[in-house]
Amino acid sequence: MKLNKQNNFSSFWLGDSLENKSLIEKDVDTKPGVDHIKLAGYQRAISNFVNIVTSKSIPVQFSQRGDSYTDGKVVTISSKLDDKLFDSSVGLALHEGSHILLSDFDFLRQLGSSIPKTTYELGMSKGMRHRDIKEFFKNMLNYVEDRRIDHYVVSSSPGYKGYYLSMYQKYFNSPTIDKGLKSDEMTEASIDAYMFRIINLTNPNTNLDALPGLRDIWKTIDLRNISRLQSTGDAWKVAYKVGKIVLQNLDDTDRAETYDDIKKRLNQTLQQSMNQQGGGGTGGMEGQRDMVNDYSVNRIKDLMQKYKDSNDYERLLDQVQVESVYLQDNGRVANMVEKLYQELENGMSDDEKSDLRKKLDRAFDKQRKFLQGQISKRKLSKKDKQKVQAISESGTTLKNILQDSKYDEMSSRWMNRNAGGKKQCVVVKNFNQTLVDSGLFRSLIDPSPWRDTQTRVVEGLRLGKMLGKKLQIRGEERLLKNTRLNSGRIDKRLIAELGFGNSNVFHTINIDKFPDGFLHISLDASGSMSGEKFNKSLTCAIAIIQAVDMIQNFDVVFSLRGTQDTGELPVIMYAYDSRVDKISKVRKLFRYLHCGSTTPEGLCFEAIMDDMITTTDKMDSFFLNLSDGMPMYSNDTLYYCGDEAVHHTRDMVNKMRKMGINILSYFISDYDSETTLQDFKTMYGQDAENINVSSVTQIAKTMNNMFLTK
DSSP states (O other): OOOOSSOTTHHHHHGGGGTOOOOOOOSTTSOTTOOHHHHHHHHHHHHHHHHHHHSSOOOEEEOOSSOBOOOSSOEEEOSOOOOSOHHHHHHHHHHHHHHHHHOOHHHHHTGGGGSOHHHHHHHHHTTOOHHHHHHHHHHHHHHHHHHHHHHHHHHHOGGGHHHHHHHHHHHTOOHHHHHHHHSSTTOSSSHHHHHHHHHTTTSTTOOTTSSTTHHHHHHHHOGGGGGGOOSHHHHHHHHHHHHHHHHHHOOTTTSOOOHHHHHHHHHHHHHHHHHHTTTTOOSSOHHHHHHHHHHHHHHHHHHHHHHHHHOOHHHHHHHHHHHGGGOOOHHHHHHHHHHHHHHHHHHTSGGGSOHHHHHHHHHHHHHHHHHHTOBOOOOOOHHHHHHHHHHHHTTOEEEEOSOSGGGHHHHHHHBOGGGOOOOEEEEEOOOOHHHHHHTOOTTTBOSSOOTTHHHHHHHHHHHHHHHHHHHGGGGOEEEEEEEEESSSEEOGGGGGGGGGTOOOOEEEEEEEEOOEEEEEEEEEOBGGGTTHHHHHHHHHHHHHHHHHHTSTTEEEEEEEEEEOTTSSSEEEEEEEETTTOOTHHHHHHGGGBOOOBOBOTHHHHHHTGGGSOOOBTTEEEEEEEEEOSOOEEEOSSBEEEHHHHHHHHHHHHHHHHHTTOEEEEEEOOSSOOHHHHHHHHHHHOTTOBOOOTTOHHHHHHHHHHHHTOO
């Protein structure tokens, strides 16, 4: 298999689904571009992997609102499937699933009470708020816990290591982070700096001397022996020690002041100066006073600009203390200085920071959100989520068709290669109520049928019971006893003859019965079948389903074939499978079935060829087709009709015959056309029947001819 260069691991098990365009609903109620089949396949594959990793049945759902996080019960995934590294999305889902398996979420919710009062006091002495202290220790625990659970999964399931590496490559190992670790950025003794350096301890560019106590933190976490931590409680003990080291190294005199700090101190200095000048000053000329005020304000403005460039708080404060002595008219000056404060605040925006710092802030923010489980994921609308759920529950998949090299030349004539022809068929494995309610596949399913459609279901079940009585001979056994043999089992009635020299007192019993049977009924749901033809054909199919249901050793599958609503792709839908469904499904759901598309015939047969049951000594397999003639299907890239489509359909039917499958086909026509009937027999064989599908007698005759022939 050729692997996707960007998604080497995912493409191995998703196959071509990352590359191929599939079913896109374009009705007015659905956002264009939402690929429900692709999303359902993604969800199903991720669910399988999460369940394998965790050995639990953990739900996997799409994000609908807000940032996604693991709540201890559900893994939430993004509906965005065009990530540059699809593997990272898989790794993230596995990471969340392993949290559900291994993390104690009750402990996490009560974390605040696990932090001693003295630790809160230590943090507040460093200028931190109560909630900031709690958030900081939670982040420390999240980091240690992530290391613990990721090591557990990778060491116990090394096959998943690639997905984890892709995840961390996306969220952690960026060139910006590498440059930041090697630079002088994030070297002040602040919470953010410690968080940045700790989160990236595993980066080869980490510098353990960048911050005081960082080397002690490295030794405390001891990543090489992280397996020693067996629980969230163990991880908390390490995280708490790390947090204490950080708080102890946040020196109050050395920590960088905030904008509020500098503004408060400037105001205090200004107010002291005003008090010394008597609240605005007396004496001197007003023009001279204004000139002095303007000069001092401009001086402060220059100092503020230098502060922006160098972050030198102390130098600014020293100079302001000197300049503020000359300030007078405190009302006017206070307004001017407040304006300068505002300019200072605006001057601290990201736009005026260095390019590295801006990139570093964004990269660090992504890491921090990952640590907190607040990873932004593209949301899926409620309506689209229902459609994806319906696709998932119905087991809908895409099957590649026209894959045999013998069809390359044929398909090149059918297809507009410049438009990128689609050689796929949609296979719906389970027709159910959820699918009806979703509004999908409206060419096969009418969610609001006429009331009289139920009459064809009732009539079909009634005829089926009559037909079943005529077909039950299939399940009977015949015993043939051969006696007076020289080997076998002793015939008790002949034991007395041993005294007369007769040694042939043995017998054998041969049981003559039919092997188990399997019947696949496939109904053409093209637009040309609409009206009485479809109603009679569906009634006939229901009758056969009911009849076969009465045979003990026989199973039946019923499918409809057509095209997806917009004509994009061929569709074949399994409406009934006696191996998993009860006959009550026919009564409840078959009234929603209808026809209204084109005839992809052989393309649909090719798509389900792997599902066909081969005839063996223990199983007789049969295929019954109901259709009205020529295959006819096209979309914007594929034109499938004429002799080539007839021959392709014939090849698919012959492939079934090579599997030992007995073929019977009913030609449903309301007009007499010898040419059409001959094409029909070309596809399905000379034993194809043009019968009245409303006649139980004719159906029973043809079915018995097929069923009872050994």
